[in-house]
Amino acid sequence: MNADTSERAGFASWTVVAAGAVRAGFGVVMALDAYLKWQPAFAEHYVGYLRNAALAQPRWLDAWFQGWLRLVESNPDFFISATRWIETLIAVGLLLGFARRFIYYGGAIFSLLIWSTAEGFSGPYTAGATNIGPALVYALVFVALAIFARLLGSTPYSVDYHLARRYPRWGSWVELAPPEVWRRPPAVIALRHQFAAVGAIAIALGLAVGTLRSAMNVPPPTPTNAAAAVTPLSLYNGLPVQQAHPARLPPLLGTGDSVGVTLIATDTTVEIANGVQYNAWTFNGTVPGPVLHVRQGQTVNVTFVNRGHMPHSIDFHAAEVAPSVAYRTIAVGETLQFSFLARTAGAFVYHCGTPPVLLHMGNGMYGVIIVDPATPLPPADVSYVLLESEWYTQHAGGTVMNGDYAKMLAGTPDEMVFNGEAFQYNDQPLTARTGQRVRWYVLNAGPNRTSAFHVIGSMFAAVYPDGDAAHALTGVSTYVIGPGQGVVLDTIMRESGDYPFVDHSMRAMTMGAVGTLRVGPAEGGG
Ligand SMILES: [Cu+2]
Structure with a gap:
């Protein structure tokens, strides 16, 4: 092996590992998201989220929001269950690398639907707002994963890869790259790249699971909540007051009637x-x-x-x-x-x-x-x-x-x-x-x-x-x-x-x- 091919092999190795790590990391995020969807509060307020998002939208979007509201309100239980199961399936698909083509395309479309309905296009874009809508970012991540899969072909870090070995037809359904790309033998994976990726995922997973309970109780980062979080005693300098408000009873205002x-x-x-x-x-x-x-x-x-x-x-x-x-x-x-x-x-x-x-x-x-x-x-x-x-x-x-x-x-x-x-x-x-x-x-x-x-x-x-x-x-x-x-x-x-x-x-x-x-x-x- 000359220096050039070994460099290329190293590059192939770490891109495959990195793409797999990004997919798994995103899978963890989606799993947490799905977990939140299974909480009772999500079902209690499902219609409320949509009604809230429909407030103050421009008139030309009326039909869009009213259409969804009519649909969702006619059978909220169905939509609640559908949301829960779709997110759960997406999370499992991402974590296992299963049916990737359907997961990526489906995930992008599903995220855009959430963004354009329940998240109300992620408004309001006020001063002090701290995000522009998670679901829009999710959609972009799904697109990015699809591009990785298109360029890199299959990855041994996926159930798809192993299924396609046995049933080539499965590969033609779920792979995004052309057959000559996903059928070629996988890159040789360097051990250090694998260790780095596994370590990064483990740390992310640990942080996510460790902080989930407390993160669920953090007030949303609105300007109002930020202002309320600062208290006068947190600003108090602790130094002695030089002049106190007078406390002595003052003399009578007058002695007449x-x-x-x-x-x-x-x-x-x-x-x-x-x-x-x-x-x-x-x-x-x-x-x-x-x-x-x-x-x-x-x-x-x-x-x-x-x-x-x-x-x-x-x-x-x-x-x-x-x-x-x-x-x-x-x-x-x-x-x-x-x-x-x-x-x-x-x-x-x-x-x-x-x-x-x-x-x-x-x-x-x-x-x-x-x-x-x-x-x-x-x-x-x-x-x-x-x-x-x-x-x-x-x-x-x-x-x-x-x-x-x-x-x-x-x-x-x-x-x-x-x-x-x-x-x-x-x-x-x-x-x-x-x-x-x-x-x-x-x-x-x-x-x-x-x-x-x-x-x-x-x-x-x-x-x-x-x-x-x-x-x-x-x-x-x-x-x-x-x-x-x-x-x-x-x-x-x-x-x-x-x-x-x-x-x-x-x-x-x-x-x-x-x-x-x-x-x-x-x-x-x-
Ligand atoms: Cu007054």
Whole structure:
């Protein structure tokens, strides 16, 4: 053998092996595909796939889709079974190299039918789409396999080859090359080529089988799913927050019989974890909105201005007024004025009440109004206001998040926070001294979840569910606060040290609803 023929023999050897490997590898893919077709979910939604694909097709394709729909809907069981068996036969044919001509031509036609019906020509071709339709690619692979078989003739890696040895007629049915090509003796196959091909197929098979279970649960790679997969806590930089949202109870808005307050709806970006922002809808540019502090018996004159980008409204839980008048939705640029008498003492939320309220509150439109009782509670040394709420997010880009209404509806928050930002009072602790009466005004804006407020290492000295000292509860360690509810609680720490305050739902704590009260020694004492 001279160098030239040995080179040619080597080339023949590896092309035969490679073509066989491609066929077998594609057989594995088709086998997985067939396996999925045998799952019950395929049968349940068979007609749905076709109806879905028929949506938004151009008019000239109406007849095509309507024709298939009529055909399939008249006997769905037949088409379900046919799809399952055709894919299974194709997979077996590819793996064994059986009836290759029929498998390749049939496979290409079948794939084109799937592509042009159930896959709806593999639309939509939107920005962010990640494939142009598997079935179209399948059709091209079948064509490529047919070309290999046409050029290379038969292959010892096929049942066809061995059948044709015994029954030449079989060869004339299933071979794609002319008889003089497929009848000639097979190329001498080098062992190293065979080992390489078998190794590659084994690895592909191992990966495919190993990942099938998990791959079946991966959400489809749509832009929406990609955005929802990024959470604020995955972007959170973990560094200490430099400036926390103020938690101290501000002074009274005024001491007269009436007080005025202006609340302006604006769209702003707010920090929801260190290094992570949210495109929020706010009252006065912060989430939560400003804490309003009034006294029982005062009249509150509200001016509400809408400088957002959509209609908004405001609803005060401290008021008893006709919501159809005072809480009505106003358009962008409009101003609404109303007054209410703060008849009832306590800690109350205010929030936007424009439908869908879930979306408006989920995007940050809430705040707190504290109404001091006419008969004062025992005097507190230091008072804090904590408004718990949830963030439901999807990635907007960079370190910025948007709201995710689907998550709001599902009630699956990405963060749960006190005063808008995760973990901020761990980095900037609230402070007190031993023996001081610390008053906590704790509220839950929701929009969905119930809070279980607890200060670790302490018992509440008093809980005022209705802001009335005459009804104070004692002996309470954890207090439940539903969405829209607020409560006043006192603690008096006996020992100095750090006291974490939490939503005792451990999930909420993990998602950011935790902070620290740092208690120092009593003034002038040890
Ligand atoms: Cu609103």
